[in-house]
Amino acid sequence: MFNGGCFCGAVRYRASAQRVEATICHCTICRRTTGAPFVAWFSLPAADFTVLAGTPSALRSSTHATRTFCAACGTQLTFIDDATPGEVDVTIGSLDEPDLIAPADHTFTRGKLAWVRLADDLPQFQASRANG
Incomplete structure (x- = not known):
């Protein structure tokens, strides 16, 4: 079980999945919505994700996905892709114990900033894992 929330504490959540998949995403949308050079995410069944306090705000960030964040402090919390119903991606940085x-890998490295050097030997995918 994993607990987390936003910077100011207005939104708190629990992720109760036994198994998660995790990636570092380098896509331009992740970069622009967080102000960071890349974002680490973990994926789990949506049924295993529960908001315990507060109500995250939602942003339709592309034609196929919605991101949630704290309206008070701006912490990005989740990514929900229409292509994978029943799944939610959660920012690893919003965990109490990240x-x-x-x-396990890097995705969308075609969008990686030129000055970022990956030296961790994790697999790298130009797009999603499924699309290489």
Whole structure:
């Protein structure tokens, strides 16, 4: 079980999945919506994700996905893709104990900033895992 929330504490959540998949995404939308050079995510069944306090705001960030965030402090919390109903991606950085989940790969490296050097030996995908 993983607990987390936003920076200011207005939104709190619990992720109760036994198994998660984790990645570091380099896509331009992740970069622009967080202001960071890349974002670490973990994926789990939506049924295993529960908001315990607060109500995240939602942003339709593309034609196929919605992101949620805290309206008070701006912390991005989730990514929900229409193509994978029943799944939610959660920012690893919003976990109370982010060291508990280590990313297994890098996705959308075609959008990686030129000055970012990947030296962790994790697999790299130009797009999603499914699309290479």
